[in-house]
Amino acid sequence: MGITDSPIIQRIAQLRAAQKRGGLDPVQTKEMDLCLDWIENQCWTQALLCNFSLMASMTNDMDWQHEICHDIDSGTRKKPGHLGTD
Secondary structure: OOHHHOHHHHHHHHHHHHHHHHOOOHHHHHHHHHHHHHHHHHHHHHHHHHHHHHHHHHOOOHHHHHHHHHHHHHOOOOOOOOOOOO
């Protein structure tokens, strides 16, 4: 899924356009904050998974690294361990 396919990103674009036209009301401001929090969480999760992948690589744990790569591709996040060991 591309970035513009996300309904959250589309909503941010709508809110930003409204903000430029004349500002946001309190509900829209809260919605923008929630959308930005979602982006922050997505970025943090991606960085976490990349760090886990590096750790798996450095410890030659190929099973864990494959699980992490799957999580990265699917956009999910699991605990640091793998194969039910966490």
